[in-house]
Amino acid sequence: xxxxxxxxxxxxxxxxxxxxxxxxxxxxxxxxxxxxxxxxxxxxxxxxxxxxxxxxxxxxxxxxxxxxxx
Numbered sequence: 001x002x003x004x005x006x007x008x009x010x011x012x013x014x015x016x017x018x019x020x021x022x023x024x025x026x027x028x029x030x031x032x033x034x035x036x037x038x039x040x041x042x043x044x045x046x047x048x049x050x051x052x053x054x055x056x057x058x059x060x061x062x063x064x065x066x067x068x069x070x
Contacts, residue, residue, distance in 0.1 A: 017063060021049050024066035 025031045032041040039048045053062040
């Protein structure tokens with residue numbers, strides 16, 4: 001990944017995923033960390049954003065879809 005070339009220390013990949021999700025969603029939505037029912041609670045619904053997932057399946061969404069919010 002590109003970030004590894006610019007980072008002097010190893011960053012937890014999970015933290016990078018969550019930072020990307022929060023950054024993508026928080027501009028237009030109310031986002032909370034919702035570990036009880038999913039990774040994130042967006043407005044009133046809970047979602048899991050997975051980087052190893054290709055197609056949406058209920059509340060489990062591929063992380064790449066957040067790129068369309070820009």
